[in-house]
Amino acid sequence: MPRIVVDVMPKPEILDPQGKAIAGALPRLGFTGFSGVRQGKRFELTVDGEVTEELLEQARTAASTLLSNPVIEDVTRVEVLADNTAEGEQ
């Protein structure tokens, strides 16, 4: 079944305590190549039939009203995942 993916990230100017904790832990574990980490959320909405433009619009509205809080977060992406496999699956 097709899915719509919604990505939500903390606003750049808002401190992200989880991202910060991870950024602190990485070098201790020997991962030294990264200068910063942000942790956001990824939602996958399953669609029962076909993804219409109207449904995509619903997803956009849900993303900006329910799935994110504009005071602290940005919706960075609302997009259809065409097939059944996770995108970029390893």
Add this chain to the structure above:
Amino acid sequence: MPRIVVDVMPKPEILDPQGKAIAGALPRLGFTGFSGVRQGKRFELTVDGEVTEELLEQARTAASTLLSNPVIEDVTRVEVLADNTAEGEQ
């Protein structure tokens, strides 16, 4: 600066209480076109210089050891975001 994105999703066979709570709320808010929701995490790792294959490998290892809990989660994606804009930004 280039970023590497890591997506982590709850394993399909594992209960996802977060997704379930959202799936329950959507129809009450008038979003009726979705049959299921899964909530996962999205990490953005900032890279100071160039993204080398070695760094990408570091990111993959970090993804499967620190950023995800392999007992209940899958890493669904580790990929370079080339430019400075969020992918698919609206």
Add this chain to the structure above:
Amino acid sequence: MTINSSSAPAEARKFNIDTVAHAAETPDVELPWAALGLKENEFDRVVEILGRRPTAAELAMYSVMWSEHCSYKSSKVHLAQFGDKVTDAMKEHLLVGIGENAGVVDIGDGWAVTFKVESHNHPSFVEPYQGAATGVGGIVRDIISMGARPVAIMDPLRFGAIDHPDTPRLVHGIVSGIGGYGNSLGLPNIGGEVVFDSVYQGNPLVNALAVGVLRHEDIRLANASGVGNKVVLFGARTGGDGIGGASVLASESFDADKPSKRPAVQVGDPFAEKVLIECCLELFKASVVEGIQDLGAAGISCATSELASNGDGGMHVELTDVLLRDPSLTPGEILMSESQERMMAVVTPANAAAFEAIMDKWNVEYSWLGEVTDTGRLIIEWDGEKIVDVDPRTVAHDGPVYHRPFHRPEWLDALQENTFDGDRLTDGDSLRAAVLELMSSPNMCSKDWITNQYDRFVQGNTALAMPDDAGVVRVDEETGLGVAISTDANGRYSYLNPYEGARLALAEAYRNVATTGAKPLAVTDCLNFGSPEDPEVMWQFAETVRGLADACQELGVPVTGGNVSLYNQTGGVPIHPTPVVGVLGVFDDVARRTPSGWRDDGQAIYLLGA
């Protein structure tokens, strides 16, 4: 939301079903009984009981219900002492004794309390956060199913060495799991224990105690009586949770789509459980359930067979009506699933509409599965075809009972003789060093780095919690009537002498309750041990039970319920015998409780006792 049938597409649910008739016709089919944990003699016994080979679904039921965890097959013969050594005087305050989901104690004024401690050790080692969280969830459902409102939890914990590389994963995961679930349920955490000892390295102990309060008339028991009454499953949907390795049962589905993987770990949903609590309390208040049972280990297998055998003895269930989260589950897997946050109830047809209205108010999903019969059989059908036809008692109560051999370990004498023979500390410097060493021990230092992650205020009735030796909660706001509870255990004492260790654990918990000013009334216990197949461990177990039962008799407090956790060992090395003993006492007014510790300057200090 009214859902009476599964939303799964019909075609995905067609399995090549192993029916009762098919089993009778094909006696020689190979069954994976060993992979499901049954011993050969146990499997033979099942065949003997049924007079034919079991169906795949029956095999699933017997294998989970006859497991050590559900059947107490190694411990039963010893635990009988808790009943045998009880006098009538000790039973004076007992409204419900051992054998039900939890014991119920009369505390006066028409009020009763129910409490019980249980283990979730192994799941917490595999996945610390979720293991500990679902441990809290499970014990709380036991309390709800007695008809009570849960009012507090406690968490006796044992970890390996504090400086072992795996310990942080376990400590942080387990503590946040207990906090994450308990805090979200609105249950104050009023005490517990934290002990670090390398003997628990591969086998941390996560015991969870819950206490609930109810009026006498609200007591509910897990039985299905009243022929024609309806059986309903409500709460979360059933998924593959906790089946894990037991997915060998997938072999019963020959032509279905390849089943998805079966998770061995369960993920808790505290919000679903909080809603379940409120919705059950509303059901009790409206008197619309006749019997109720929580679903824990062994899920629907346990709930149906226990409800049926504790009641009029018969039940008829249509399994395709179970609401599923994963439509690829086979009937056997549905019967074994340990999905959390589910309950099963028995409701009269006249109350069905009232039941549905309460479910709808709380937005809880439910499905009517069948009804109580007088056939003496538990019949389970799949799409109208009979896949289980058993006497429910043989599943729930007549499991195997083992008199496992035991003997006193030979090394014990040497251990007991190995007493401290160092220098006596006489001068200031050596005393100072000794005190500092003691103070810096993780077992002696303050535990508030853990307890500060738990809500102790919620519900507004906590009269004592950390750092006091017992937790105290008020039950009746008008009169101040309330209870005190303490849990204690000392694995090192029990290792040296399991009989005395058990007595000391009880004495300590009893003292901790008594010193708050409460009158001790009842006992619950969680017996954490190594493998019962090791005669030395079995001896430790036998001695522990004997010691605890004797000490209960001497102090005049009955054991009302508890839990046994065996196989806590890695390789050949078992944990120290760790009998966690919880004592509950009553106050007529919690305002009179006495906190531990010295509070004000100028008070006199007395040392009492031996």
Add this chain to the structure above:
Amino acid sequence: METDAPFGAPALDSVRVGIVTFPGSLDDRDAARAIRLAGGTAVPLWHGDHDLQGVDAVVVPGGFSYGDYLRAGAISRFAPLMEQITAAASGGERALPVLGICNGFQVLTEAHLLPGSMIKNNHLHFLCRDQRLRVENADTAWTASYAAGDEIVVPLKNQDGQFVADERTLDELEGEGRVVFRYVGANPNGSRRDIAGISNAAGNVVGLMPHPEHAVEAGFGPDSSAAGLVGVRGGTDGLGIFTSVLKKLVK
């Protein structure tokens, strides 16, 4: 703190304060108890109803209204009753006094009755402890029993308690005196400018993360009080929040 009305004056218990219950509310009965101990009448309100039952004020209590897995308060803000509350709270002169405690505060920010938001504590843990606060503004509907600068000790218990807002909003809150409570001593969660509670411009809507309703009854409160020594769990510094609104409404 006097809770008995003087002879001839209308009694405090004529003031009806609604306590909202969401499916995952936890401190709703505690908030109701606090209203009763302060002398008022608590009225249970169900999130799914459309009727405020004519209450004179509303408390949105603590808990995990919808599990809060997404964001605390994110789903509950859409409850039918919240629409009523939002409308009544914005009603100018005769606006409904509304207090949000902990999760209730989070709900009020999600509903845009109060600015800013709460994110995870900077140490990422749930933290439960006695917390000292300074009452910065004693002119709101919920703080009039105190004097500005008074200190109180009430329990704090949460995981997502770090108050954040952009600098402009923070400056605005400070400038307009809308910082109502501030943490005293070590900041327990990283909240911007040590802010523990704020109000809307009119002062009828107040939200705070710590729990005054758990410091209203001697024997069941925090172990300390800003006023000095107390008995075991004897702190009752939070009671003034509830008497404030009752006294204001009875006048």
